[in-house]
Amino acid sequence: xxxxxxxxxxxxxxxxxxxxxxxxxxxxxxxxxxxxxxxxxxxxxxxxxxxxxxxxxxxxxxxxxxxxxxxxxxxxxxxxxxxxxxxxxxxxxxxxxxxxxxxxxxxxxxxxxxxxxxxxxxxxxxxxxxxxxxxxxxxxxxxxxxxxxxxxxxxxxxxxxxxxxxxxxxxxxxxxxxxxxxxxxxxxxxxxxxxxxxxxxxxxxxxxxxxxxxxxxxxxxxxxxxxxxxxxxxxxxxxxxxxxxxxxxxxxxx
Numbered sequence: 076x077x078x079x080x081x082x083x084x085x086x087x088x089x090x091x092x093x094x095x096x097x098x099x100x101x102x103x104x105x106x107x108x109x110x111x112x113x114x115x116x117x118x119x120x121x122x123x124x125x126x127x128x129x130x131x132x133x134x135x136x137x138x139x140x141x142x143x144x145x146x147x148x149x150x151x152x153x154x155x156x157x158x159x160x161x162x163x164x165x166x167x168x169x170x171x172x173x174x175x176x177x178x179x180x181x182x183x184x185x186x187x188x189x190x191x192x193x194x195x196x197x198x199x200x201x202x203x204x205x206x207x208x209x210x211x212x213x214x215x216x217x218x219x220x221x222x223x224x225x226x227x228x229x230x231x232x233x234x235x236x237x238x239x240x241x242x243x244x245x246x247x248x249x250x251x252x253x254x255x256x257x258x259x260x261x262x263x264x265x266x267x268x269x270x271x272x273x274x275x276x277x278x279x280x281x282x283x284x285x286x287x288x289x290x291x292x293x294x295x296x297x298x299x300x301x302x303x304x305x306x307x308x309x310x311x312x313x314x315x316x317x318x319x320x321x322x323x324x325x326x327x328x329x
Contacts, residue, residue, distance in 0.1 A: 163240055
């Protein structure tokens with residue numbers, strides 16, 4: 076029996092507007108043409124809008140799509156729920172809004188044959204489709220982060236990441252997010268990416284960064300938008316870098 080090669084995990088929190096755009100059909104139309112065996116897990120993070128009902132209806136049309144209904148716990152919790160059920164040799168994290176479309180996976184797949192355990196999408200630093208404030212912020216953030224941790228990686232925050240399942244399932248439970256029991260309410264920026272990549276690197280896993288296309292297609296209105304959303308995200312990312320560096324000094328990752 077043919078083994079599952081790829082599990083796609085899509086976290087979902089109040090994505091009603093994006094779902095109405097037909098993003099799941101985009102994912103299905105791409106994957107149905109692949110020769111390898113795949114599955115899609117949509118991990119709902121306790122959405123308070125009609126996302127869950129919409130997904131339940133839509134997945135009836137798409138073979139090998141499954142909804143995971145979780146209580147609200149934050150994006151890492153939703154991803155972890157998917158990881159616990161994943162069967163693929165490789166696991167792909169993608170965002171529901173498809174700002175990086177799933178067809179960009181074609182750029183990552185060749186590196187699965189080159190001994191890389193983590194192949195991550197990168198929006199680069201020029202980011203031609205970004206507004207000016209995001210371009211400037213990306214340069215500042217990358218410079219600050221590289222000075223402290225993961226200097227060889229340009230973009231740690233792109234939501235388009237491919238991992239060997241055994242790698243990511245080993246690293247994920249070690250995230251500080253799961254050790255600090257904090258109640259999550261509403262849409263919260265949880266910048267786990269830096270710590271995850273640091274842990275993967277510490278395991279001795281080779282990481283490949285590949286430039287992918289990114290255009291903001293997020294039509295969700297539950298997360299805020301524009302400059303205010305970016306400031307909120309940036310605060311979370313800077314705080315995470317400092318936490319990872321402090322944990323490193325304390326020997327918590329040894």
